[in-house]
Amino acid sequence: MKYLDVVITLLLSILLTIGVGYENRMMIAGGCLFLALIFLSSKWWLKWLFIFPTGLVAVLYFYSGYIYGQPNIGIVASLFETNKRETIEFLLAIPRNVQILNAILFVAFSYYLIRVKFVFKWHKTVCLFGFFCFCFSSLNLFIYHSYTSINHYVAQMNTLKNSIHQSANWHILKNKPRYKTYVLIIGESMRKDYMSSYGYPINSTPFLTTTPGILVNGYLSTASHTAVSLPRTLAISHGLDLHPANNIITLANVAKMKTIWLSNQGFIGQYDTAVSAIAVHASERKFLKKGNFLTNNTSDYALLPLFKQALAQPYNGSKLIVLHIMGSHENFCDRIKKDIYNFKDKDLSCYLSTYNQTDTIIKTIVNDLKATQDSYSLMYFSDHGLNNVSTIKGKTQLVHGDLYKQDYEVPLIEIASDIHQHTMLNKQISAFDFMSIFSNWIGVKTAQLPSLNVYQLPQNKKIQVLSGNQMVLFKSLKNDPDEIIHR
Ligand SMILES: [Zn+2]
Numbered sequence: 001m002k003y004l005d006v007v008i009t010l011l012l013s014i015l016l017t018i019g020v021g022y023e024n025r026m027m028i029a030g031g032c033l034f035l036a037l038i039f040l041s042s043k044w045w046l047k048w049l050f051i052f053p054t055g056l057v058a059v060l061y062f063y064s065g066y067i068y069g070q071p072n073i074g075i076v077a078s079l080f081e082t083n084k085r086e087t088i089e090f091l092l093a094i095p096r097n098v099q100i101l102n103a104i105l106f107v108a109f110s111y112y113l114i115r116v117k118f119v120f121k122w123h124k125t126v127c128l129f130g131f132f133c134f135c136f137s138s139l140n141l142f143i144y145h146s147y148t149s150i151n152h153y154v155a156q157m158n159t160l161k162n163s164i165h166q167s168a169n170w171h172i173l174k175n176k177p178r179y180k181t182y183v184l185i186i187g188e189s190m191r192k193d194y195m196s197s198y199g200y201p202i203n204s205t206p207f208l209t210t211t212p213g214i215l216v217n218g219y220l221s222t223a224s225h226t227a228v229s230l231p232r233t234l235a236i237s238h239g240l241d242l243h244p245a246n247n248i249i250t251l252a253n254v255a256k257m258k259t260i261w262l263s264n265q266g267f268i269g270q271y272d273t274a275v276s277a278i279a280v281h282a283s284e285r286k287f288l289k290k291g292n293f294l295t296n297n298t299s300d301y302a303l304l305p306l307f308k309q310a311l312a313q314p315y316n317g318s319k320l321i322v323l324h325i326m327g328s329h330e331n332f333c334d335r336i337k338k339d340i341y342n343f344k345d346k347d348l349s350c351y352l353s354t355y356n357q358t359d360t361i362i363k364t365i366v367n368d369l370k371a372t373q374d375s376y377s378l379m380y381f382s383d384h385g386l387n388n389v390s391t392i393k394g395k396t397q398l399v400h401g402d403l404y405k406q407d408y409e410v411p412l413i414e415i416a417s418d419i420h421q422h423t424m425l426n427k428q429i430s431a432f433d434f435m436s437i438f439s440n441w442i443g444v445k446t447a448q449l450p451s452l453n454v455y456q457l458p459q460n461k462k463i464q465v466l467s468g469n470q471m472v473l474f475k476s477l478k479n480d481p482d483e484i485i486h487r
Contacts, residue, residue, distance in 0.1 A: 005116045008108050009037050013138075015105040016055065019062035020142035021070035033137035039130030041118050046127065052113060054139055059109055061142070062102045063094055067389060067399050071145045072468040073152040074225025074400065080153065081227055081273045093331045095397070148469055152240075159242045160231060160277035168250035174445035175255050177318040179416065180374035181311065182257070182442060183365060184248070184320065186234075187358060187382035188226065188265075188327030189400070192217070192409045195355060202341070204355040207363035208380075208413060212420050216454050218428040219412035220474055221384040223466035224402035226265070227274040229383045232466065233431040234278050236448065239464065239471045246448060248438050249281040252320045255444045260310045261285045262303050263324040275324065282322070284310070297334055300325045300361055311368055320442070325361065327382065328354040330399065348396040366415055377416035379441065381431070385410055388482035396482070402467040406480040412454070414441075425454060428474075430463045 017023060017030035040046045061071075068075050120126040134140055192198045197208040197215060208215070222232035231237065235247035252259045261282035265275065279285055286306055288298045303323055310321050326335055332350035333339065336357055343349035362380060369376040387404040390397035401407050412429065429437075433452075440451040464471040 002118075005118070006038075008111050009041075009116055010034055012105070012108040012112050013037060015062075015101060015108065016058050017138040019065045019102075019105060020058050020138055021065040021068070022138040022141055025138065025141070028136065029138035029141055032133040032135075033139055036130050036134035036137050036139075037112065037116075038118050039120070039126050039133065041112070041116050042120060042123055042126070046130075047113055054143060055109055055113075057146075058139060058142055059102075059105055062105055063091075063098060065142075066098050066101070067094075069401060069403070070468070071142065071149045072402060073149045073156070073466075074223060074228045074402065076146075076149045076153040077156075077225055077227035077274065078400070089331045089334055145469075152469055156228075156231070156242060156274065160244050160274055163244035164277055164280050166245040168245045168247070168254065169448075170246065170251055170254045171447035172254055172444060173447060175443065177255065177257070177443040178375070178418075179377045180318055181369060181372065181376040182252075182318060182320045183307075183369065183376065183378040184322045184438075185362060185365070185378065185380040186230065186322065186324045187380060187411070188325060188329045189384065189386050189398075190328045190355065190358065190382035190410060191385040191398075191406055192219075192382075192411050193406065194352065195411060197413075198411065202352060204352045205359040206356075207359045207366075208411075210422065211363075211366070211415055212422050213413055213415040214419060214423050214425055214454065216412040216429055217424050217426045219381065219410055220408045220428065220430050220463055220465060221382070221410050222431045224384045224407040225400055226383045228466060229431070230275045231278065233381075233383070233434045234275075236435055237432060239432075239466065244277055246435075247278045247281065248435070249278055249320075249322075251435075251439060251444060251446070252442060253281065253283070255442055256317050257442065258313070258315045258317065258319045259283050260313075260319065260321045261324070262288075262306045262310065262321065264288045264298055264300050264303055264326045265324050279322075279324070298326075299337065300327065300335075300357065301337075304361065304364055307365060308368060311372060318442070323365075325358065327358050328386075330386075332398075345394060345396050347390075347398065351396070351398055362415075369417070375417045377414060377441065379412070379414050381412040381434075382410035384408065387480045390482070403478065404480040405474065405477045408465050408474060408477075414454075427454070427457075428460065428463055429454060429457055430460065430465075433457055 013030050013034035017026055022029050194200050195205045196203045197205045221229050223229040231242055236243040249259050259282040261279040288302055332354050336353045339349050340353050341349040385407045386398040387401040387407050389399050436450050436452045439449050440453045445451045463474045465474050
């Protein structure tokens with residue numbers, strides 16, 4: 001029987017280590033967990049007061065850990081900001097093998113708690129050694145990373161919430177808008193390398209591939225999750241710090257523009273999500289995601305009539321209309337009306353169809369802008385990329401992640417009434433500089449920011465991104481093992 005107990009404890013250690021996202025540290029973190037579980041099994045109270053609560057949280061985290069890795073501020077934000085519909089979508093999309101592994105983990109954990117008991121002679125020394133091993137175990141790493149991530153997230157949300165009642169301290173030096181209408185489309189989970197406009201062999205973005213415009217090839221998102229990335233893109237930030245009151249909307253407001261925010265992204269409370277804390281400053285706001293979770297999977301197309309209304313509103317000065325779309329958010333098949341590719345690889349097929357949808361939406365908006373006969377400029381970027389975690393050849397499973405370059409390599413495109421050529425600008429630009437680009441775009445100079453367009457921004461080979469809970473050099477990241485360029 002003891003032999004079986006050892007095998008089950010070993011299996012439990014391996015599954016827990018994988019389930020909290022540390023499979024790359026299996027030998028040390030997993031090995032220490034195994035020793036801790038053995039040495040701490042002699043006393044019931046140790047197991048139930050110590051191993052049970054921490055282990056239970058890890059068992060419940062298994063789906064997230066297996067798919068997205070160890071806890072980070074982005075995962076915490078997603079957990080806190082996910083509505084019921086997104087939770088259901090997430091649970092329905094869990095692959096069968098992950099469900100089976102989670103069931104095995106649950107059985108092994110229960111068996112360990114009820115049946116496993118190793119008694120040693122020098123039990124106090126053994127218990128101390130057990131605690132020592134626990135300190136270096138994957139479970140302890142999990143607790144530590146969960147704690148720091150939640151702390152970061154709570155601090156970020158407090159900063160964002162406080163900013164709602166703060167006024168920005170913009171000091172305007174010059175204000176001369178070039179266009180009558182500015183449109184900013186904030187995309188979702190769109191990797192640059194799956195876009196035909198950036199060289200993907202399938203024509204996934206037909207309009208953007210040929211339209212006159214400036215396409216930045218080398219634009220890097222600040223972070224890998226919406227709630228972490230966008231407050232650092234749309235407001236002043238240099239890394240972990242946030243200055244949300246000084247954001248694109250408050251800047252446009254002091255520049256006397258009319259600001260309209262149209263969103264198809266979810267929110268729990270009135271202004272509870274990271275992005276709505278910026279949107280709240282707009283003079284007009286419309287969020288499509290209301291009502292109960294079964295009816296609120298709204299298509300991005302529903303934003304188009306709202307956009308037309310916003311465009312038609314008479315206004316003497318310039319207007320800024322922001323559209324925050326669901327774009328290519330997981331689960332891809334739920335985002336679209338029709339899978340237009342019908343590949344065997346369903347995930348890829350739906351993912352590319354979301355690209356086509358966003359491309360069509362941008363095209364429709366550009367046509368609406370042209371029809372006004374007024375000058376206009378439209379900017380599109382995506383909040384972050386994704387990476388492929390599928391281990392099955394010919395099957396794609398793209399998810400949020402922060403370990404790969406492709407999690408950050410996203411499009412930045414400008415289309416305007418006075419841009420007549422299709423230009424690819426090969427240059428690494430950080431989304432941390434988006435505020436500079438934005439202020440230049442709307443023709444504003446401030447005391448707080450350099451006002452530079454994508455051509456003027458200095459070349460920076462040391463661009464950092466927020467990965468996990470820290471800033472890391474972008475070039476130190478690995479390529480997604482399934483990087484499609486080489487397919
Ligand atoms: Zn996102």
